[in-house]
Amino acid sequence: MAQPVIHTHQLTRKFGDFVAVNAISFDVQPGEIFGFLGANGAGKTTAMRILCGLLSPTSGEATVAGFDVYRQNEEIKKHIGYMSQKFSLYENLTVRENIQFFGGIYGLSRQELKEKTNNLIERVGLHDEADKLVGSLPLGWKQKISFSVAILHRPKIVFLDEPTGGVDPITRRQFWDMIYDAAHEGITLFVTTHYMDEAEYCDRVSIMVDGAIAALDTPAGLKKQFNATNMDEVFLQLARGAKRSDG
Amino acid sequence: MKTFLAFITKEFRHVLRDKRSLLILLGLPIVMMILFGFALSSEVKNSNVAVLDYAQDDASHLLIDRINQSQYFSVQQYLHSEAEIERVFRQGKVRLVVIFPQNFQEDLLHTNHVQVRLIGDASDPNTSNIVVNYASNIFRDYQNELSDNKKLPYSIETETRMLYNPQLKSSYNFVPGVMTLILMLLGAMMTSVSIVKEKEMGTMEILLVSPMRPLLVVLSKAVPYMVLCFIDVIIILLLAVFLLGMPIRGSLLLLLAESLLFIITTLSLGLLVSTIVDSQQTAMFLSLVGFLMPALVFSGFMFPIENMPLPLQIISNIVPTKWYYSIVRAIMVKGLGFSYVIKQTLILVGMTVFFLGVAIRKFKIRLA
Amino acid sequence: MATVHVENIKKTYEKGTVTALENVSFDVKSGELFGLIGPDGAGKTSLFRVLTTLLLPDEGQAQVAGFDVVKDFWEIRRIVGYMPGKFSLYQDLSIEENLNFFATVFNTTLAKNYHLIEEIYVQIEPFKKRLAGKLSGGMKQKLALCCALIHEPKVLFLDEPTTGVDPVSRKEFWDMLDRLKSRGITIVVSTPYMDEASRCDRIALIQKGKILELDTLDKILGRYTQNLYAVDADNRYQLMKDLRMPAEIESSFAFGEEQHVTLRTQENGERYLTNYLTERGHTSITVRPILPNIEDTFIKLMLENQ
Secondary structure (H helix, E strand, O other), X not given: OOOOOEEEEEEEEEEOOEEEEEEEEXXXXXXXXXXXXXXXXXXXXXXXXXXXXXXXXOEEEEEEOOEEOOOOHHHHHHHEEEEEOOOOOOOOOEHXXXXXXXXXXXXXXXXXXXXXXXHHHHHHXXXXXXXXXXXXXXXXXXXXXXXXXXXOOOOOXXXXXXXXXXXXXXHHHHHHHHHHHHHHOOOEEEEEOOOHHHHOOOOEEEEEEOOXXXXXEOHHHHHHHOOOOOHHHHXXXXXXXXXXXXX | OHHHHHHHHHHHHHHHHOHHHHHHHHHHHHHHHHHHHHHHHOOOOOEEEEEEEOOXXXXXXXXXXXXXXXXXXXXXXXXXXXXXXXXXXXXXXXXXXEEEOOOHHHHHHHHOEEEEXXXXXXXXXXXXXXXXXXXXXXXXXXXXXXXXXXXXXXXXXXXXXXXXXXXXXXXXXXXXXXXXXXXXXXXXXXXXXXXXXXXXXXXXXXXXXXXXXXXXXXXXXXXXXXXXXXXXXXXXXXXXXXXXXXXXXXXXXXHHHHHHHHHHHHHHHHHHHXXXXXXXXXXXXXXXXXXXXXHHHHOOOOOOHHHOOHHHHHHHOOOHHXXXXXXXXXXXXXXXXXXXXXXXXXXXXXXXXXXXXXXXXXXXXXXX | OEEEEEEEEEEEEOOOOEEEEEEEEEEEEOOOEEXXXXXXXXXXXXXXXXXXXXXXXXXXXXXXXXXXXXXXXXXXXXXXXXXXXXXXXOOOOEHHHHHHHHHHHOOOOOOXXXXXXHHHHHHHHHHOOOEHHHOOHHHHHHHHHHHHHOOOOOEEEEOOOOOOOOHHHHHHHHHHHHHHXXXXXXXXXXXXXXXXXXXXXXXXXXXXXXXXXXXXXXXXXXXXXXXXXXEEOOOHHHHHHHHOOOOOEEEEEEEOOEEEEEEOOOOOHHHHHHHHHHHOOOOOOEEEEOOOOHHHHHHHHHHHHO
């Protein structure tokens, strides 16, 4: 088996007395779509921040793309992509300018940048909108562009924080098509979502409850384990038992 | 009324919980006063002095010695005629010229009264003011020593003359200047930012969809800042009197009343800004560029307005800080009464009414 | 009688270049739980702002509890409760301070109207000294609802109250709305989560400023029969790719663990799909005809309106 892209062992983060992330251990394999679920306040955001190199753990170990989260967080940032609903693109730049800017950040050459920009615009199907301001586009398109931008520098792994919230059902599925394509090209995807049907699209799903990982398996395996017909039921069974609803 | 009180309580909570803003609100005047105070009084050590001694007697020699020995002065030159005074000042070699009259000692001992002239270079008014004060002290000390043993007190009168800037503009004037700047900046900026914040946070949306009169919302936001600005005025005055030793010559009550008026002017400017802009950054930027800059340039604090070209002099009249600055100077420095500041006061009242009127007219009862 | 009456409302922004609402008309009956369902940018927020008197419509008219949204806006502001899409309470005030403040704004007190919010408030009361900014999503949502309810509104407008909230809190929230409804409050709620349609008495599907469909969920679903199949096989990625190719297939979208496929030809759909996928080398193929759910229907309506 290949080296896991994400490896955590007993990873813990405390804020004062509060244990936000409590000794979580899991591995994510290359090219896997890994669903990272949990109720609000279960510790998802904290765990994700640690893995993105934005926050140091209190104890335990974790490597992302082979780099240590304690010492090599700058290296980690170079090898991952990140996309969330809050931070995506500059609204007052055009689609093309945004792509060029973010490509430039990751040090793509001018030639590479031009090629990739055209390539991306082609693939997302934004020919007519390439020179429009991002602010004038519907949310779904923004999200598609910002995902494309997040994988522009061919990261080993992309973190997607609720990428499809509020997006219309067709665009939401087109978005997942893009996720599948990326996974097929060998990119690992680490996704949080509140849409339980999207959890079904993942290769494996972990569900966090009160800072710990309460369950981790394939969607089919989880449904079997909890004797449920869909992921919604699995989630409700686990999260209903949560003690803290706060973070 | 109960709603209004609830609002004010809430506003105070906002202000008191935002430690950073609070630090700016209360720290800025202190820092500015101390900075200005020390920056302006640090350079007086070892000032060069020229002496024109018509007396050439024991007493004058003794005093010249004392001046030279003091840590503040060193006697640089002896002059022979008054024509030379202008020359040494122009060369910038000395800060002070001391002139002893003929028969200094004799007159002092027999008539018990004598006059010494101190001439300062008031092109740097703060320094020369301080220099002249220090020199006067040396004469006063000497006079006290003599008087100790005698029944009739001796009196050495120091007649001070300032060359180049006879009215001593801007010496000590930085206190009114700091007051003007701080009130303008904090009053207008803090109010506008705090109202615009409600727009940005979306809370204005809920307040609008309520039976509250929107104007009440906005007016109640101004109250805590009025209190805080007033506290700033008191802080500045306390520092001026106790740290910098600057007396308040006129009526304190009048000064406070005029300050309150000016605070209301700046708050209404802040309200006006908040009705125009939609983001906190814009509000802050507009307050800094739109109010602080003109306040610096056109109040007469940094640059004398009389020396400006006519168009700028006319423009300066629409800047409220100019009028407040002139009021504070009149009361604090010159010790004048209300009758001397009626005009400025009326202008400020007029401006306030105008700003408030426009702000109320422009205030939106909907989102767009 | 209609508590909310909307007639041909049109709203544009940027001097008419951006259309947010186009001839929107509907009625909400008294005591109804009415859902506006549609994605981000569909015009839901604009509609709420027109109804809560925050925005003036370009054309058309609307009444809330008999009051005109343009002329009688003071009356409307007295009787509606509004929860904007963004969390809009004071983050630097505690739960209790926020509630007391909004109670005073609406000329009442927490003590006087405690019974109105008690059910919801007891869940957050243990944390009443905590600042609102430090609350979790679910708790913020409960607090915002309490603040919107404190003055006993006749009509409650909730703009995307469940967006970004986890499924458990979402369920709890809808349970709370059920209980409010049973007290006779008319509720208009918007959501981008299609599955929440089943919690509403009636729904309006809204997209790009237009109402696509308006009725009870069952009636809407019954109106759009489709030649629809749920398809699954071992290699999901390949399955998705393959289902996109043939001309016989009208659309293919992922729905949870299955693909929902509509066919252009009516007959023998099951056999056609099974044969086609076997040809493409798929294993463990399952194909079964299904009835469309709300998302299938919404997608169909979107495609028809494009």
